[in-house]
Amino acid sequence: MYAIIKKEQLSEGVFRITVHAPLVAKKAKPGQFIILRVTEDGERIPLTVGGYDRERGTVSVMFQVAGATTKKLAALKEGDRLTDFVGPLGRPTEIEGIRRACVIGGGVGCAIAYPIAKALHEQGTDVTVIIGFRDTSRIILEDEFKSASTTLHILTDDGSNGNKGFVTAALGDLLTAGETYDDVIAIGPIMMMKAVAELTRPYNMKTTVSMNPIMIDGTGMCGGCRLTVGGQTKFACVDGPDFDGHLVDFDAAAKRNGMYRDSEKADYEHACRLLENTEVR
Amino acid sequence: MANMSLKKMPMPVRDPQLRATDFKEVALGYSEDDAIQEANRCLQCLHKPCVGGCPVGVPIPEFIACIQNHDFRQAYSTIKTANSLPAICGRVCPQENQCEKYCVRGVKGEPVGIGRLERFAADYQSKTLDELVGAVNEVEPSVIVERVIAELEKDHTKSFLNTINARVIQEIAADAVHQATETISESIKSRVDLKEDRPASRGHVAVVGSGPAGLTCAGELNSNGFTVTIFEAFHTPGGVLAYGIPEFRLPKSIVRQECDNLRQAGVVFTTNAVIGRTLTIDELLTSEGYDAVFVASGAGLPNFLEIPGESALGVYSANEFLTRVNLMKAYLKGADTPIYRPKRCVVIGGGNVAMDAARCAKRLGADVHIVYRRTMAELPARHEEVEHAEEEGIIFDMLRNPLEILTDENERVRGLLLQKMELGEIDGKGRRRPVPIEGATEEIECDCVIVAVGTSPNPLIASTTPGLETDRHGCVHVVDESTGATSKLGVFAGGDIATGAATVILAMGAGKAAASAIERYISEK
Numbered sequence: 001m002y003a004i005i006k007k008e009q010l011s012e013g014v015f016r017i018t019v020h021a022p023l024v025a026k027k028a029k030p031g032q033f034i035i036l037r038v039t040e041d042g043e044r045i046p047l048t049v050g051g052y053d054r055e056r057g058t059v060s061v062m063f064q065v066a067g068a069t070t071k072k073l074a075a076l077k078e079g080d081r082l083t084d085f086v087g088p089l090g091r092p093t094e095i096e097g098i099r100r101a102c103v104i105g106g107g108v109g110c111a112i113a114y115p116i117a118k119a120l121h122e123q124g125t126d127v128t129v130i131i132g133f134r135d136t137s138r139i140i141l142e143d144e145f146k147s148a149s150t151t152l153h154i155l156t157d158d159g160s161n162g163n164k165g166f167v168t169a170a171l172g173d174l175l176t177a178g179e180t181y182d183d184v185i186a187i188g189p190i191m192m193m194k195a196v197a198e199l200t201r202p203y204n205m206k207t208t209v210s211m212n213p214i215m216i217d218g219t220g221m222c223g224g225c226r227l228t229v230g231g232q233t234k235f236a237c238v239d240g241p242d243f244d245g246h247l248v249d250f251d252a253a254a255k256r257n258g259m260y261r262d263s264e265k266a267d268y269e270h271a272c273r274l275l276e277n278t279e280v281r
Numbered sequence: 282m283a284n285m286s287l288k289k290m291p292m293p294v295r296d297p298q299l300r301a302t303d304f305k306e307v308a309l310g311y312s313e314d315d316a317i318q319e320a321n322r323c324l325q326c327l328h329k330p331c332v333g334g335c336p337v338g339v340p341i342p343e344f345i346a347c348i349q350n351h352d353f354r355q356a357y358s359t360i361k362t363a364n365s366l367p368a369i370c371g372r373v374c375p376q377e378n379q380c381e382k383y384c385v386r387g388v389k390g391e392p393v394g395i396g397r398l399e400r401f402a403a404d405y406q407s408k409t410l411d412e413l414v415g416a417v418n419e420v421e422p423s424v425i426v427e428r429v430i431a432e433l434e435k436d437h438t439k440s441f442l443n444t445i446n447a448r449v450i451q452e453i454a455a456d457a458v459h460q461a462t463e464t465i466s467e468s469i470k471s472r473v474d475l476k477e478d479r480p481a482s483r484g485h486v487a488v489v490g491s492g493p494a495g496l497t498c499a500g501e502l503n504s505n506g507f508t509v510t511i512f513e514a515f516h517t518p519g520g521v522l523a524y525g526i527p528e529f530r531l532p533k534s535i536v537r538q539e540c541d542n543l544r545q546a547g548v549v550f551t552t553n554a555v556i557g558r559t560l561t562i563d564e565l566l567t568s569e570g571y572d573a574v575f576v577a578s579g580a581g582l583p584n585f586l587e588i589p590g591e592s593a594l595g596v597y598s599a600n601e602f603l604t605r606v607n608l609m610k611a612y613l614k615g616a617d618t619p620i621y622r623p624k625r626c627v628v629i630g631g632g633n634v635a636m637d638a639a640r641c642a643k644r645l646g647a648d649v650h651i652v653y654r655r656t657m658a659e660l661p662a663r664h665e666e667v668e669h670a671e672e673e674g675i676i677f678d679m680l681r682n683p684l685e686i687l688t689d690e691n692e693r694v695r696g697l698l699l700q701k702m703e704l705g706e707i708d709g710k711g712r713r714r715p716v717p718i719e720g721a722t723e724e725i726e727c728d729c730v731i732v733a734v735g736t737s738p739n740p741l742i743a744s745t746t747p748g749l750e751t752d753r754h755g756c757v758h759v760v761d762e763s764t765g766a767t768s769k770l771g772v773f774a775g776g777d778i779a780t781g782a783a784t785v786i787l788a789m790g791a792g793k794a795a796a797s798a799i800e801r802y803i804s805e806k
Contacts, residue, residue, distance in 0.1 A: 023559050037516060041610060043617035044516075069617060084516040086553035216604050216618075219514050219555055220739050221524075223583040223598035233585050233592075238741060252592045255692040259594050260619040 002036075002082040005058055010140040013065045014108055015074050016050060022057030024087045030115040031093030031210065031242055034061060035218045037084040038072045045069050046215045048112040048241075049088060059087075062111030062140075089218040090241045093185065093208070098125050102174070102181045103149075104167050104196055105131040106188020107138070112210055113187045114141050118148040126150050128174065128181070132167040132188075136160040168195045175203060183208055186245060190254045197245035207245035211236045213257060228252050284321035287390025292397055297672040301643050304528040304612055307669055308372070313353070316401040320348035322386055323393045330383035331395060336790030337497075339363045341380055341395055348398055354409070356402040364399075365500040366493065366789065368407060368535045371400025373526060374786045375633075375663045407538060482508040484803040487571040489556045489742070492520020493785045494577035494776030496539065497792030498799075499548045505800055508547070510571075512554040517608060520579050521777075522785070524608040525600070527637050529644070530666075533607075557741035562749065566771055572806065573771045573799045576757055577792060580777040581739035585732055586629065590686025595621060595694035599630070599638040599733035606641045623647040623729030627697050629683055630733030631655065632782075636666040638731045639675050649675045650725065654682040654702050654715040680704075680715065684722065686730055696726045736782050746772070756781055764798030765791055773799055 006018040024034060033048045047061040065074045076082075093116050095101075101120050105113030110131050120127045129149040133139050135158045145152055155165045171184070184207045186196040193209040200207045213225040218237045225236040230247035234240065293309040294300075300307050311319065323345040331341045339360055347356035360367045376382075376396035384392030483506040488495045491513040499509045517523050519536040544550060554560060556578065565571045583598035585591050602620075605611040609618035626642040628635050631653035639649045651670070653660060656679045660667055671677070680702040687696040701721035704713035738755040750758040750768040757774040760766045765773040775791025777783060 023554070027559065039617075041617065043609070043619075084553050086514070086516070086555060086559070088558055089555065216601060216609070217515065217524075219558075219741060220582045221579070222601035222604050223585070224601040226585070226592065228592055233587065235582065238582070238739070249592070252692070255594060256592060259621070 002085040004076055004078055004080050004082065005056075006060075007076070007078050010062065011138045013074075014062065014138070014140060015065075016060055016062045016111075017073070017076075018051075018058050018060040019082060019085055020057055021059050021085045021087075024085065025052045025054050025057045025059050028052040028059055028088040029092035030095070030119045031112070032088035032090050033218070033241060034059065034085060034087030035089065035215070036061075036073075036082050036086070038069055038076065038082060040083050042072070042083060043069045044084070044216055044218075045073075046089070046212070046218060046237075048210070048212070049115065050111045051115055059085075062108065064108040086218070090237055091239075093119075093210070093242050095120050095123065095125070098182045100126045100128075100181045102128045102130065102171065102179075102184045104171060104184065104186040104188070104192075105129070106167055106186075106192040107133060108140075109188030109192075109210075110141055110145070113185070114144055114148065116185055116187075117145060121148040121150075128179070129153065130155070130167045130170045130174075132156070132165075132170075132192075133161075134158065166195075167192065168199055171196060172199055175199060175205075181205060184245075185210075190250050190257070193245060193248075194250035197248070197250070201246055208242050209245040209248060210241050211243060211248065211253060212241065213253060214259060227256075283324065284318055286322065289322070289391045289394040289397070290315045290319040292394075294669070297669075297674070300529065301640075301673040304644055306532050307529050308665075310404050311397055311401040313351075313405075316348050316353075316398060317351065319394050319398055320345045323349070324385060326385050330385065331380040331393075334379040334381075334383040335363075336379065336786050337364050337793055339380070339399070344402060345393070345395070345398055348402065353402055353405040356398075357406040360399060360402055364789070365497050365793075366539055367399050368403035369493070369522060369531060369539065370786055370789070371396050371398075371403055372531050372535075373663075373784075374399075375784055377664055379786065407535075480506060482506065483800075484508070484572040485510075485570060486799055486803075487512060487565045487569070487574045488577065489562075489574060490514075490520055490577040490579055490776070490778070491518035491540070491550065492522060492577060492579050492776060492788060494788035494792035494795075495520065495575065496543065497789040498575045498577065498775070498796045499792075500543055500546075501793055501796035502799060503543065503546055503548050505796070507800070507803070508549075510549040510551055511543075512556050512560070513550065513552045514555040514578075515608065516552050518550050518552060520577075524604045525634065525637065527603070527607050527641050529640070530637065555741070557745040562742065562746040562769075562772060572803045573773065575765070575792070575795050575799060576742055576767070576772060576774040576778055577776040577788070578739060578742055578778045580736040580782045582737045583732070584735045584737055586683060586734060588683060588685055590688050590694070591732070593686055593688045593692050593694050593730075595623070595729045596686060597621075597638075597729070597731045599628070599634045599731055600736070602638050602731050603634070603641065606645075612641070612645060620645070621729060623727070625727040626650070626729040626731060627652055627725060627727045628731045628733055629653075630735075631660040631662060632733065632735075633662045633666055634782075635731075635733035636662045636670050638733050640666075640670055640673060642729070642731065643673055643675060647729065650678050650727070651675060652678045652681045652683060652697070652699065652725075654680065655712070656680060656704065659712060678725070681723075682715065682717065683730075687724070694728055694730055696724050697730060699723050699725060736777075738778060738781065742778070754781060761798075763794055765795035766798060766802075771802065773802075 003020045008016045028049045033046050035044045050062045051060040103117040127149045128151045130153045132155040153170045186193045187210040215225040216222045220238040228249035344356045344359040380395045381392040485508045488499045488511045491511045503509045518540045522536045583600045605620045611618045611620035622645045626647040627650045628639040643649045681699040685698040689695045701718045702715040705716040708714040743751045748769040752758045759779045765775040773795040775795045776788035
C-alpha cells in the first residue's frame with residue numbers, strides 16, 4: 001500500500017507524486033486533503049488532493065519542499081512506499097450550481113486550485129482562472145489549467161513571462177470591468193487570500209478560500225487547526241478547509257501558522273544535512 | 282491470616298523529583314509480597330458489594346482469593362473472564378468511584394486496593410510471558426548442546442559419555458530444542474488465549490475505533506466466533522490509550538501488547554481508515570459485507586473557552602498537546618513532530634485529562650499551574666492523579682475562572698486573567714455552584730495555556746450516516762443502553778461517542794454489552 005507510482009518535478013522545489021491508495025482514490029473530491037507520514041515516527045502532514053484516478057486507485061498530491069518532512073518526501077523515488085496515507089479528509093469544495101466562477105491560485109496553491117477548476121469546467125461552469133507565480137520558472141500546471149478554463153490569466157511578480165503583476169490586480173481589473181461571478185475561489189498564501197477577499201467584499205461577491213493550518217489528526221480530535229471564522233472557533237479539518245473568505249480572520253491564521261517556525265527551521269536544516277550525507281554515500 | 286491493617290499496602294512509586302523529569306512509569310506496582318499482604322485485607326464477603334461497582338463485573342473476591350493462595354496466573358485468568366484489558370484497567374480505572382467505593386473495608390479505613398491487585402495480576406502474567414518468549418528466543422542449538430552435556434555428566438559415568446558420538450548428542454539436543462520450543466509455545470498459547478482451528482465464522486463485524494470500547498467489543502466477538510475488523514483513523518491503534526493517556530501512567534508497550542494479543546487471536550486492524558470519509562457506515566453494511574457495525578469512535582472535538590486570546594500562539598487544547606506528546610512522541614529529542622516547551626504553563630480544567638496535560642508539561646520542563654473554578658474537593662480527576670501531580674510540584678490554583686488569555690505584540694501568550702470564585706448554592710447535580718467574587722481578579726504570568734475543559738461529539742459519522750440519530754448533545758443516540766443499539770438497524774454504539782467524555786472502564790462496559798447484543802442480533806438475523 002501507499003507505493004509512489006509516479007514522481008514529477010513541476011518546478012524548483014515543487015513536486016507531484018502519485019500514490020497508490022485505492023480507498024482514498026475511490027472517495028476523493030476536489031478541495032479535500034490527505035494526511036501522510038513518510039517514515040515510522042515521522043510527522044503527520046496534510047496535503048491537498050491534486051488529482052485522483054478511481055480506476056487505477058491512485059491519488060496525486062503536490063508539495064513544495066518547505067520543512068523536514070517535505071524534504072524527506074522529495075527524496076523518495078518511484079516505487080518507494082509511504083508509511084501512512086489517510087483520507088480523503090475535510091469537506092469537498094461546493095461546486096454545484098455555479099455558472100460563472102473565478103478560480104485564483106497563488107504559487108503552490110495552484111495545486112489545489114487546479115482540481116477545483118477542472119471539476120467546475122467539467123460540469124459546464126464558465127471558469128476564469130487567474131494564477132500567479134514569482135517568476136516564469138515557477139509556473140506550474142499551465143497546460144492543465146488551459147484545458148480546465150474558459151479564460152486563463154497567468155501572472156508573474158517580476159513580469160518574466162511578459163505579464164507582470166499580482167493576481168489581485170488581475171481580479172481587480174475584471175471586477176472593475178463589471179465581470180460578476182457566482183463564486184470567487186482563492187487558494188494560495190494567506191495574505192493573497194485576504195487581499196482577494198477584500199477586493200470582492202465591496203461587490204458582496206461570494207468568496208471561498210481554502211485554509212491550510214497546522215493539523216495533526218485531521219478528524220477534529222486535536223483542535224490544532226482552529227480558525228476564527230465570523231467570530232466563532234472553527235476546525236479546518238471538519239468544518240473546512242473551505243470557508244467564506246469574508247468571515248475568516250486571516251491575520252490570526254497567519255500568526256498561528258508560524259507557531260513552530262523556529263523549530264521547523266532547525267528540523268529542516270537537520271534533514272538537509274542528513275539527506276546530503278546520504279547522497280554522498 | 283487476614284490483614285486487619287486499616288491502610289492499603291502503599292504503592293511503590295518513583296521519586297517525585299526524578300520522575301517529573303522523564304516519561305517513565307510513575308507507579309512501579311506491587312511485589313509478590315505486597316500483593317499477598319494486600320489481598321489478605323480482603324474479607325471475601327459473600328455478598329460481594331465490590332462487583333456491583335464494576336462496570337464489567339470482574340469477579341473481584343475470586344481473583345483476590347487466587348492472590349491470597351499465591352496462584353497469580355489463576356488470578357489473571359479469573360479477571361480475564363470479565364475484563365479483556367486488566368493491565369490497562371488496573372492502571373487507569375477510577376476505582377475509588379467504582380469497586381473500591383463499595384468495599385466493606387472502606388467503612389472503617391481504606392478499601393482493599395483492588396485496582397492495584399488487578400494491575401499486579403496482569404503484570405505478573407505479562408512478565409512471565411515475557412520470560413517465556415525470551416526463553417524461546419534464547420534457545421540456540423549450541424546452548425542446548427552444552428546443557429545436554431551438563432545433564433549427561435550429572436547422570437552418567439564418563440565411560441557412558443565416551444560411547445556416544447557428537448551426532449548422537451546433536452540429535453538429542455535438536456530433540457530437546459524442539460521439545461522446549463513446543464512446551465514453551467504451548468504454554469504461551471494457552472495464556473494468550475489463541476484460538477486455532479477456528480470454526481466457520483458466525484458473522485462479520487466492523488468496529489469503528491480502537492479505543493477501550495472498540496478493543497473490548499472486538500475481543501469479545503472474536504472469542505465468540507465472529508470475524509472482526511477494527512477501523513482506526515490514526516496510524517496506531519489504541520485510541521485514547523495511545524494518544525491521550527501518557528506513557529508515565531500507561532506505558533504504550535502495554536497498549537501495543539493488548540492489541541497484538543487481539544491480532545494474534547484473529548482480529549484485523551485497519552489503520553488510516555476514517556469512517557465517514559474513507560468508508561461510510563452504509564458501505565460497511567453493504568458493499569463491504571459486514572453484518573453489524575459497532576461505533577466507538579471516541580470523544581471528539583475539544584471544547585474551547587470562547588474567551589479572548591484563545592487563538593494566540595502557545596494555546597493548546599489538551600487533546601492536541603497530549604497527542605503531540607504521547608502519540609507523536611514530541612517529547613523525544615529529534616522527534617519530527619514539534620511541540621512548544623513552555624517555561625510556565627497553565628492548565629485549565631480539573632479532570633484526568635487536565636492532570637495528564639499538566640504532568641506532561643512538567644516533564645517538558647515547565648512550572649505548571651492548574652486552574653479550576655471549584656475547590657480541591659470537587660476535582661473530578663482520579664485521587665491518585667491529583668496526589669501524584671501535587672507530589673511532582675504542580676500548583677493548584679483553585680476557585681479561579683479564566684477571563685482572558687493575555688498576549689504580547691507577537692500574539693504569543695504572556696499571561697492569563699483570572700476571576701476569583703467562591704462556592705455558592707448547591708446546583709441541580711448536588712454540587713455547590715462556583716460564583717464570581719465581584720471585582721476580584723488576578724493576573725498570572727505564563728507562556729502556554731492548555732485548555733482541558735471537555736469535548737463535544739465528533740459529527741463526522743452521524744453526519745454521513747442517514748438514519749443514525751443523535752441526542753441533543755450531538756452524541757450518537759443509543760436507544761437501549763443495555764445493548765448499545767442505535768436508531769439504525771445493525772449499528773450499535775458505545776463509549777464516549779454515545780455518552781460524552783467518560784472513563785475507560787465505562788467504555789469497556791459498553792463494548793462488552795454491545796458485543797453480546799451484536800451476537801444476538803446476528804444470530805437472529
